[in-house]
Amino acid sequence: MxxxxxxxxxxxxAAEMLAAAGIVLTPEERTAIEIxxxxxxxxxRSGLELVxxxxxxxxxxxxxxxxxxxxxxEHRHPPVGDDPGKRETFRCRQGTVWLYVEGEPTGPIRxxxxxxxxxxxxxxxxxxxxxxxxxxxxxxxxxxxxxxxEGAIVSEFSSTSRDELDIFTxxxxxxxxxSG
Amino acid sequence: MxxxxxxxxxxxxAAEMLAAAGIVLTPEERTAIEIxxxxxxxxxRSGLELVxxxxxxxxxxxxxxxxxxxxxxEHRHPPVGDDPGKRETFRCRQGTVWLYVEGEPTGPIRxxxxxxxxxxxxxxxxxxxxxxxxxxxxxxxxxxxxxxxEGAIVSEFSSTSRDELDIFTxxxxxxxxxSG
Numbered sequence: 564m565x566x567x568x569x570x571x572x573x574x575x576x577a578a579e580m581l582a583a584a585g586i587v588l589t590p591e592e593r594t595a596i597e598i599x600x601x602x603x604x605x606x607x608r609s610g611l612e613l614v615x616x617x618x619x620x621x622x623x624x625x626x627x628x629x630x631x632x633x634x635x636x637e638h639r640h641p642p643v644g645d646d647p648g649k650r651e652t653f654r655c656r657q658g659t660v661w662l663y664v665e666g667e668p669t670g671p672i673r674x675x676x677x678x679x680x681x682x683x684x685x686x687x688x689x690x691x692x693x694x695x696x697x698x699x700x701x702x703x704x705x706x707x708x709x710x711x712x713e714g715a716i717v718s719e720f721s722s723t724s725r726d727e728l729d730i731f732t733x734x735x736x737x738x739x740x741x742s743g
Numbered sequence: 744m745x746x747x748x749x750x751x752x753x754x755x756x757a758a759e760m761l762a763a764a765g766i767v768l769t770p771e772e773r774t775a776i777e778i779x780x781x782x783x784x785x786x787x788r789s790g791l792e793l794v795x796x797x798x799x800x801x802x803x804x805x806x807x808x809x810x811x812x813x814x815x816x817e818h819r820h821p822p823v824g825d826d827p828g829k830r831e832t833f834r835c836r837q838g839t840v841w842l843y844v845e846g847e848p849t850g851p852i853r854x855x856x857x858x859x860x861x862x863x864x865x866x867x868x869x870x871x872x873x874x875x876x877x878x879x880x881x882x883x884x885x886x887x888x889x890x891x892x893e894g895a896i897v898s899e900f901s902s903t904s905r906d907e908l909d910i911f912t913x914x915x916x917x918x919x920x921x922s923g
Binding site for chain 1: 764765766767768769772796797799801802803804830832834836874875876877879898900901902
């Protein structure tokens with residue numbers, strides 16, 4: 564489990580990467596950067612740092628920060644009631660991101676699947692995103708992504724975000740820890 | 744009316760401002776920057792430069808560029824069918840923006856209303872946005888905005904954008920010119 568010190572350190576690192584990319588946060592936003600280790604306890608390898616700018620019942624906008632070679636594990640955003648599931652557009656701002664979605668595998672992948680977790684990665688249609696490039700992921704579609712050696716910053720524009728409903732391929736993962 | 748030369752020049756200028764702020768566009772995006780003079784033929788004074796990253800039936804994301812003291816005239820996004828009207832979040836990335844919305848006037852305004860157009864500006868609740876600051880405008884709410892002396896860049900996150908339905912206070916304005 565992450566200690567408060569781990570969280571503070573990851574927040575500082577993410578804030579520095581954002582600042583270096585010219586992305587300005589308020590002091591309140593800097594101290595509230597979300598550090599997600601997906602309950603795997605190995606943040607550097609499997610994790611994501613997020614700034615949620617806005618999330619309402621119509622749309623959502625976030626900044627995603629990935630440390631070098633950090634991976635956001637495979638998951639999908641399922642339908643909820645009348646909502647067909649979250650649709651999301653990833654726009655790369657800095658660094659390189661390899662995004663994997665459902666569809667024909669594209670050949671040898673450039674990301675490195677976290678060792679020991681191979682069983683939990685099942686989609687291999689690769690999309691490389693460099694700064695200025697973007698890709699829209701349809702609702703309820705499995706996807707995962709990893710930054711290149713420099714780390715990456717990705718702007719996410721989407722329909723309403725309900726992280727607690729995300730379905731991960733790895734059954735050990737809980738996106739939002741139970742409180743209490 | 745804007746000549747092709749005016750449009751090309753405004754595109755170059757907007758692209759330079761975005762690049763200076765560290766915002767990367769693809770070559771295709773640079774040549775497709777939307778130059779809106781709202782049919783008033785005085786772009787430097789009343790106008791807006793836009794990059795539309797994504798606009799689908801659920802959400803929309805744009806980058807707005809304002810030249811120094813350039814004004815986006817007062818308008819609202821009306822309801823359409825089941826849609827209560829566009830809700831939008833403005834996040835300032837660079838420069839200063841003064842945004843005016845419905846509500847109690849806040850005192851002497853810091854923007855300068857384009858001379859001769861005073862009759863078409865009716866809401867004076869001022870919100871100043873500097874880099875990292877943001878404000879969400881409810882649907883169907885009159886608003887207008889102006890950049891400070893350095894110009895400004897604003898990220899807009901919103902529900903679906905239907906610019907052609909915007910209702911401007913100034914009856915001369917047509918947001919999207921008739922084709923043909």
